[in-house]
Amino acid sequence: MIGFRGVRKTYxxxxxxxxxxxxxxxxxxxxxxxxxxxxxxxGKSTLxxxxxxxxxxxxxxxxxxxKVSWPLGFxxxxxxxMSGVExxxxxxxxxxxxxxxVISYVEEFSELGPSMRLPIKTYSSGMRARLxxxxxxxxxxxxxxxxxxxxxxxxxxxxxxxxxxxxxxxDSNILMISHSNEMLRRYCQSGCVLHQGHLxxxxxxxxxxxxxxxxxxQ
Amino acid sequence: MSDAKAENPFxxxxxxxxxxxxxxxxxxxxxVQLGYMWAILEPVLGTxxxxxxxxxxxxxPPIGTSFxxxxxxxxxxxxxxxxxSSSLMTVxxxxxxxxxxxxxxxxxxxxxxxxxxxxxxxxxxxVFFSALIxxxxxxxxxxxxxxxxxxxxxxxxxxxxxxxxxxxxxxxxTWARVEAIITRPMFFLSGVFFIxxxxxxxxxxILSWNPMLHGIDWFRTGYYPHYKxxxxxxxxxxxxxxILLVIAFSSERLFRKHQK
Numbered sequence: 477m478i479g480f481r482g483v484r485k486t487y488x489x490x491x492x493x494x495x496x497x498x499x500x501x502x503x504x505x506x507x508x509x510x511x512x513x514x515x516x517x518x519g520k521s522t523l524x525x526x527x528x529x530x531x532x533x534x535x536x537x538x539x540x541x542x543k544v545s546w547p548l549g550f551x552x553x554x555x556x557x558m559s560g561v562e563x564x565x566x567x568x569x570x571x572x573x574x575x576x577x578v579i580s581y582v583e584e585f586s587e588l589g590p591s592m593r594l595p596i597k598t599y600s601s602g603m604r605a606r607l608x609x610x611x612x613x614x615x616x617x618x619x620x621x622x623x624x625x626x627x628x629x630x631x632x633x634x635x636x637x638x639x640x641x642x643x644x645x646x647d648s649n650i651l652m653i654s655h656s657n658e659m660l661r662r663y664c665q666s667g668c669v670l671h672q673g674h675l676x677x678x679x680x681x682x683x684x685x686x687x688x689x690x691x692x693x694q
Numbered sequence: 695m696s697d698a699k700a701e702n703p704f705x706x707x708x709x710x711x712x713x714x715x716x717x718x719x720x721x722x723x724x725x726v727q728l729g730y731m732w733a734i735l736e737p738v739l740g741t742x743x744x745x746x747x748x749x750x751x752x753x754x755p756p757i758g759t760s761f762x763x764x765x766x767x768x769x770x771x772x773x774x775x776x777x778x779s780s781s782l783m784t785v786x787x788x789x790x791x792x793x794x795x796x797x798x799x800x801x802x803x804x805x806x807x808x809x810x811x812x813x814x815x816x817x818x819x820x821v822f823f824s825a826l827i828x829x830x831x832x833x834x835x836x837x838x839x840x841x842x843x844x845x846x847x848x849x850x851x852x853x854x855x856x857x858x859x860x861x862x863x864x865x866x867x868t869w870a871r872v873e874a875i876i877t878r879p880m881f882f883l884s885g886v887f888f889i890x891x892x893x894x895x896x897x898x899x900i901l902s903w904n905p906m907l908h909g910i911d912w913f914r915t916g917y918y919p920h921y922k923x924x925x926x927x928x929x930x931x932x933x934x935x936x937i938l939l940v941i942a943f944s945s946e947r948l949f950r951k952h953q954k
Contacts, residue, residue, distance in 0.1 A: 529796035546794050553791045555721055569713035570797055
């Protein structure tokens with residue numbers, strides 16, 4: 477379960493204040509896969525970073541009752557001068573997992589081969605994404621936060637990603653941002669719509685998508 | 695799978711800091727060939743140059759008979775402080791990407807960098823002074839306890855200054871340049887190549903506002919068997935360190951939202 481208590485988050489950009497969350501109090505159930513919907517710029521990614529704890533609210537508290545991942549597919553925490561192996565080792569150490577196990581999993585999964593031993597700054601964006609995805613899958617979380625994961629690599633690699641994902645979903649849950657309704661319906665049972673500082677929760681993903689479409693057509 | 699709730703948060707924090715220290719070591723010393731060698735060479739060269747210059751100008755160092763020992767006590771201690779205060783200034787910027795990991799707290803990256811720099815300089819101290827002792831240029835410290843206390847106070851002074859710098863830098867990036875200009879005279883005012891008692895009282899009074907002067911003086915009081923300083927004010931130094939740490943950590947907490 478993820479609980480919000482009076483959470484307020486605003487952004488000030490070039491003098492214009494934008495409200496992302498206006499005093500949100502809500503509990504998101506811990507046994508459902510939940511989609512996060514909202515118009516462009518409503519603050520979906522910010523909401524996800526708040527849930528991850530990568531960003532702090534202006535006021536209020538967010539309570540995580542289980543191990544939550546960082547926003548998935550994210551590779552910003554990687555250091556460019558360090559190799560893939562070294563970056564994976566760092567994340568493993570941080571989460572108290574066996575570094576060797578994590579590294580061999582990532583090597584196997586990402587199919588980067590000898591590039592795993594090269595500095596990340598020499599990687600293409602596709603290679604980077606494969607490493608990032610591999611590392612996130614190597615660590616066990618109760619909640620995986622997925623911000624617009626555009627599957628990386630060729631069709632075969634995409635298939636592999638989906639398989640790992642289905643496997644993870646047996647013990648874990650996801651919170652997902654995606655512009656593809658098909659993806660959302662496939663993975664999520666419930667949904668939230670973020671609109672003008674308010675977050676509305678719907679038990680049924682179809683209701684959430686309907687509401688989202690309704691708001692978009694306004 | 696380990697449940698986040700079941701884990702002791704203190705142990706998690708220690709583990710994260712440990713991982714950060716190892717990562718920081720890799721980033722700092724991994725990229726440069728002989729990276730760790732440079733950390734040693736810097737004070738060696740500084741001491742050598744000062745020794746060369748001053749042994750032409752005067753016959754005796756202000757205390758004792760060894761020029762290298764006198765300058766080493768000043769230079770390494772000063773560089774240790776300066777390294778902390780300048781490296782910590784950019785600690786948040788350099789590690790912004792890491793903030794996306796929920797486990798990493800702002801203070802963790804600060805403590806990790808502080809730990810690495812302190813470990814490096816302890817190593818430098820040991821290597822350098824051992825070499826001086828082996829070559830007969832120095833004796834073993836007269837009062838190791840006092841020396842270590844002086845090093846600890848300089849470390850905390852550097853932490854306080856560095857973290858305060860980091861917060862100001864966050865709010866006003868030009869601070870990096872301004873700070874460099876403001877603190878440039880520090881090297882000449884901290885007693886690296888003089889002892890404060892050599893000056894007349896009114897100058898000594900002005901110099902004595904600088905906490906680093908006391909840090910270096912305290913170090914020398916511990917190292918040399920017969921050196922007594924009339925200027926050294928340990929309570930002032932410790933009080934300064936305490937106030938600075940309170941300012942540093944509370945302003946970090948206050949302005950944390952600016953970065954996450």
